[in-house]
Amino acid sequence: MITNKKVKELITWNQKSRARREADVFLAEGTKMFLEAPTKGIREIYVSESFFATEEVREKMETIGYETVPDDTFRKISDTMTPQGILCVMERMHYGLADLLKTKNPVIMVLEELQDPGNLGTILRTGEGAGVSGVVLSKGCVDIYNPKTIRSTMGSIYRVPFFYTDSLQETIRELKENKITVYAAHLKGTRYYDEFDYADSFGTAFLIGNEGNGLTDETASLADEYLKIPMEGSVESLNAAVAASVFMYEAYRQKRNNRK
Numbered sequence: 001m002i003t004n005k006k007v008k009e010l011i012t013w014n015q016k017s018r019a020r021r022e023a024d025v026f027l028a029e030g031t032k033m034f035l036e037a038p039t040k041g042i043r044e045i046y047v048s049e050s051f052f053a054t055e056e057v058r059e060k061m062e063t064i065g066y067e068t069v070p071d072d073t074f075r076k077i078s079d080t081m082t083p084q085g086i087l088c089v090m091e092r093m094h095y096g097l098a099d100l101l102k103t104k105n106p107v108i109m110v111l112e113e114l115q116d117p118g119n120l121g122t123i124l125r126t127g128e129g130a131g132v133s134g135v136v137l138s139k140g141c142v143d144i145y146n147p148k149t150i151r152s153t154m155g156s157i158y159r160v161p162f163f164y165t166d167s168l169q170e171t172i173r174e175l176k177e178n179k180i181t182v183y184a185a186h187l188k189g190t191r192y193y194d195e196f197d198y199a200d201s202f203g204t205a206f207l208i209g210n211e212g213n214g215l216t217d218e219t220a221s222l223a224d225e226y227l228k229i230p231m232e233g234s235v236e237s238l239n240a241a242v243a244a245s246v247f248m249y250e251a252y253r254q255k256r257n258n259r260k
Helices: 004-015 017-023 031-036 055-064 071-077 117-129 147-153 168-177 240-259
Strands: 025-029 042-048 067-069 086-091 107-111 134-138 162-165 181-185 204-208 225-227
Touching: 004 017, 004 025, 004 071, 004 086, 017 025, 025 031, 025 147, 031 055, 031 086, 042 055, 042 071, 067 071, 107 117, 107 168, 107 240, 117 134, 117 147, 117 240, 134 168, 162 168, 168 181, 168 204, 181 240, 204 240
Parallel strands: 042 067, 107 134, 107 204, 134 162, 181 204, 181 225
Antiparallel strands: 025 086, 042 086
């Protein structure tokens, strides 16, 4: 029987990043997120009384162990308007820059002060699809373990390495020391993103700035190159996640063509 103390703890973990950080956990809700979760990282599983588990879901639940809670209680611990009926407490992942540099010719997304959880989740999900090596986040970015971010990753949170840096500028310098070419999405760019060679370099990093203000001058100044996306009409810039997706898939396209 779930206790009131545990219910309050789950609600707090859903709402407060500091509480999640102190407990070294995050919450993953929904059938897809549960099925894709690495078994060794699951601490607890909660399901509602009305939850219908497929054979695949039930097998995993029973292997790990779970607790059934009343529907009204599950609605309290859920972060969604229409809960799917299953929620798991996950151990947080811990990565460093070295984890992002393990692959040959890595592609790394570097995010400065990104504030929208949906944008961050989309970048992780798209990044996995485009084969990026990982994501670096400034300490002022939205919490990657925000429930909205977790949902929008659609499982990529489990597989794409990422880490928060205390000094974004210092991390960019470390990337450059590792022969990574750093590109900044910037309105002062004079060349389009598809005019650069990402396939034959030692590695590529794309700098993406805050949704409203873009990159700070200090961060942008560290880039080896400025690039831009061609625009028609009166549009000046794209959504941060959309722009990041354009860059990631261009790098992926060039690498695929280079392998042929």
